[in-house]
Amino acid sequence: MDGIRDKIKVRKVKLEWMVLVLASTLAILVKFGILKFIPW
Amino acid sequence: MGQIVNGTLIYQRGNLWRAFIPFAIGFLIFLAIALPAKKFSNFVHLSPMIIALIIGMIIRNTIGLPLFLLNSAGTYELWHNIGIIFLGSQVTFHHFAGLGGKGVLLVLFEIAMALALVTFLAKAFDLPRKLSQLMALGISVCGVASIMGSVRVIDAEEEDASYAITLILIFGATALVLYPFLGHLFGMGDRIFGFWAGMSIGNTAEAVGTGLIYSDSAVKYATIAKLCRNIFLGPVILFYAITREWESFPESKFSFSPYLLWCRVKFLGLKFPKFVIAFLIFFLLSSFGVFTESNISTLNNLYKWCFVLAFAGIGLRTDIKALIQKGFKPFFVGIGAEILISVIMLSLVYVCYG
Numbered sequence: 335m336d337g338i339r340d341k342i343k344v345r346k347v348k349l350e351w352m353v354l355v356l357a358s359t360l361a362i363l364v365k366f367g368i369l370k371f372i373p374w
Numbered sequence: 375m376g377q378i379v380n381g382t383l384i385y386q387r388g389n390l391w392r393a394f395i396p397f398a399i400g401f402l403i404f405l406a407i408a409l410p411a412k413k414f415s416n417f418v419h420l421s422p423m424i425i426a427l428i429i430g431m432i433i434r435n436t437i438g439l440p441l442f443l444l445n446s447a448g449t450y451e452l453w454h455n456i457g458i459i460f461l462g463s464q465v466t467f468h469h470f471a472g473l474g475g476k477g478v479l480l481v482l483f484e485i486a487m488a489l490a491l492v493t494f495l496a497k498a499f500d501l502p503r504k505l506s507q508l509m510a511l512g513i514s515v516c517g518v519a520s521i522m523g524s525v526r527v528i529d530a531e532e533e534d535a536s537y538a539i540t541l542i543l544i545f546g547a548t549a550l551v552l553y554p555f556l557g558h559l560f561g562m563g564d565r566i567f568g569f570w571a572g573m574s575i576g577n578t579a580e581a582v583g584t585g586l587i588y589s590d591s592a593v594k595y596a597t598i599a600k601l602c603r604n605i606f607l608g609p610v611i612l613f614y615a616i617t618r619e620w621e622s623f624p625e626s627k628f629s630f631s632p633y634l635l636w637c638r639v640k641f642l643g644l645k646f647p648k649f650v651i652a653f654l655i656f657f658l659l660s661s662f663g664v665f666t667e668s669n670i671s672t673l674n675n676l677y678k679w680c681f682v683l684a685f686a687g688i689g690l691r692t693d694i695k696a697l698i699q700k701g702f703k704p705f706f707v708g709i710g711a712e713i714l715i716s717v718i719m720l721s722l723v724y725v726c727y728g
Contacts, residue, residue, distance in 0.1 A: 349452060350649060352452060354649070369672050
């Protein structure tokens, strides 16, 4: 399996880690009041 | 370009930036649906989420989507999970205090009863197991959020999730019209109506929306009751993850050797959605006053927008032909369970707060 993976050079990223990174980035922006100027 | 398969982004090594193209395209498509949905919702007094969902479904089932756009539409999960995390910031310990011990007990009773009732009805009508589990979670805890949160835990198919979500949204949309009508017909007080809506409508947006349509005071009670139910999303998903682990390793169900315990913890760690932990962290941060009032208001807008984006994606991924092929039996099971839960909860709310 590893051999095949090396051959086609595939990488994987779990979507849930992307969720956590994006959510914490947005939360930091909210905390510092950067997003409050957006006309929701 | 990257591909999203079972909650994992797969891409060719060295092409990390190209892997994110589906997310960028997905975001632009969702925004193109969400912006008019939001504007239109001001005129028709309907949740922008429902409008985004309907627009998405119309596009998918009339003109259709090419494969690369369909792949990009699959990124809605990202926005939905972020929305749930930020929803955590809207709940504090005060919400529990507002409900009182009786209210928390009622919420626990509703969750247990709804889970048991939907499971029983689904078995009686011979529905597929995973679909019935998704329906039970959606109806009992917090609608779409709990279905999305448990898809990976119970290894359900995307079509099952889509069907369960569509059912929940149809019930939610019906409740938005029917509940305020019944409330006025029977002259219900704000507190009774708010608790009834919060404790019996599956989806958060529709439960809160129903309260808002009724009165400014009812919406507060509906929100308190609904958010209290949402808190139990984590424990209920954990319960399903443990059940699934028991089914996967039945021979070791009652074995407690350190190695097996370690395997179980690892299995649960893999299955348990991380965003539920993030939801609880936001709940604690909000309860301990880390966020200012302005922060909480921004997070409130942010989570609603995340849901509108996600609902546009759910609409784009909903193939009505595939739903019809599944038949109408799940629909009747769901509607039967919803009516029973609604009547039982209204009686209990009257007994406790009338």
